Amino acid sequence: MIRYALVCDHAHPFEAWFGSSDAYDDQAARGLVECPFCGSHAVSKQIMAPAVAGTKTRGADPDLAARLQTMMMQAAREVRSHVEQNFDYVGDTFAREARAIHEGAAEKREIYGEATPAEVRALKEDGVPCAALPPVPVDPAKTN
Numbered sequence: 390m391i392r393y394a395l396v397c398d399h400a401h402p403f404e405a406w407f408g409s410s411d412a413y414d415d416q417a418a419r420g421l422v423e424c425p426f427c428g429s430h431a432v433s434k435q436i437m438a439p440a441v442a443g444t445k446t447r448g449a450d451p452d453l454a455a456r457l458q459t460m461m462m463q464a465a466r467e468v469r470s471h472v473e474q475n476f477d478y479v480g481d482t483f484a485r486e487a488r489a490i491h492e493g494a495a496e497k498r499e500i501y502g503e504a505t506p507a508e509v510r511a512l513k514e515d516g517v518p519c520a521a522l523p524p525v526p527v528d529p530a531k532t533n
């Protein structure tokens with residue numbers, strides 16, 4: 390038996406047991422693997438990254454974990470700098486601006502800024518698209 394961490398096309402994570410990796414491939418190809426949350430058959434294996442901290446490496450390459458973490462930090466920085474260079478910064482009026490743009494009350498443009506968790510929840514409930522930027526380690530020189 391082999392356990393796979395799977396994810397459906399709605400990003401629901403779940404796990405399932407299969408007799409073998411061939412059994413998984415066969416069942417997935419025939420649409421027999423179903424998301425327990427939404428019933429979707431568009432299911433694929435989750436891409437897993439190794440645990441980076443806190444667990445024993447048990448023979449795993451410790452450099453690999455460090456390299457992956459560096460790559461993820463690098464990617465996060467690149468996403469952030471793209472946003473910072475191309476999007477309008479609106480500060481803590483983000484929720485109001487995002488809603489105004491969504492409702493057509495403000496010029497359509499890409500913005501970023503700060504929002505409270507409650508504001509983000511309200512935006513999502515109203516169908517206003519927004520996503521958190523990946524966190525980036527803070528440059529100590531830029532903190533207060």
Ligand SMILES: [Zn+2]
Binds near residue numbers: 424426428429
């Ligand atoms: Zn699902």
